[in-house]
Amino acid sequence: xxxxxxxxxxxxxxxxxxxxxxxxxxxxxxxxxxxxxxxxxxxxxxxxxxxxxxxxxxxxxxxxxxxxxxxxxxxxxxxxxxxxxxxxxxxxxxxxxxxxxxxxxxxxxxxxxxxxxxxxxxxxxxxxxxxxxxxxxxxxxxxxxxxxxxxxxxxxxxxxxxxxxxxxxxxxxxxxxxxxxxxxxxxxxxxxxxxxxxxxxxxxxxxxxxxxxxxxx
Numbered sequence: 001x002x003x004x005x006x007x008x009x010x011x012x013x014x015x016x017x018x019x020x021x022x023x024x025x026x027x028x029x030x031x032x033x034x035x036x037x038x039x040x041x042x043x044x045x046x047x048x049x050x051x052x053x054x055x056x057x058x059x060x061x062x063x064x065x066x067x068x069x070x071x072x073x074x075x076x077x078x079x080x081x082x083x084x085x086x087x088x089x090x091x092x093x094x095x096x097x098x099x100x101x102x103x104x105x106x107x108x109x110x111x112x113x114x115x116x117x118x119x120x121x122x123x124x125x126x127x128x129x130x131x132x133x134x135x136x137x138x139x140x141x142x143x144x145x146x147x148x149x150x151x152x153x154x155x156x157x158x159x160x161x162x163x164x165x166x167x168x169x170x171x172x173x174x175x176x177x178x179x180x181x182x183x184x185x186x187x188x189x190x191x192x193x194x195x196x197x198x199x200x201x202x203x204x205x206x207x208x209x210x211x212x213x214x215x216x217x
Contacts, residue, residue: 004022059197096110
């Protein structure tokens with residue numbers, strides 16, 4: 001918690017620069033501390049499990065901005081569903097295909113397929129299709145950090161500052177970490193990010209096993 005607080009202070013000192021992401025700073029600093037002190041992950045997690053437990057309630061809390069902006073979501077429901085569906089399918093297929101094209105093993109490719117969902121769902125999907133759960137979790141977290149770091153600077157390139165677009169993109173590709181960045185943008189973006197996380201998680205959990213089984217036929 002102290003390291004994350006320091007990360008927030010660094011980001012404020014950098015005038016909110018997305019590159020100074022507190023999650024990324026926390027990961028780097030804590031990794032260095034564990035390495036320097038020779039602390040095993042098991043020992044670290046013995047204390048960290050209490051914060052880890054709060055991941056569930058924190059994810060559920062994303063429903064708050066969703067409920068507050070329900071009317072906006074209803075008016076854009078078709079666009080939201082189509083956008084998340086297309087984004088989810090592109091993420092799954094591109095992740096799998098990229099590993100295959102680069103000569104990676106099928107197991108790694110299957111681990112890459114659920115990279116855009118929250119880590120608990122990514123782990124379950126990887127287990128179901130024969131991937132490597134730990135690798136899927138790492139890829140999901142990395143995806144979230146990359147999105148949270150670079151999505152806001154990229155918005156001018158696509159010539160939009162629309163909260164709907166920002167939220168859907170952040171939640172669809174960056175899961176919870178991306179949604180946290182969207183909420184900092186504004187509450188409406190956080191609401192759309194929450195919907196994107198839920199829909200993308202559901203679609204990925206259904207589509208990845210279907211595509212894998214279809215490929216075996």
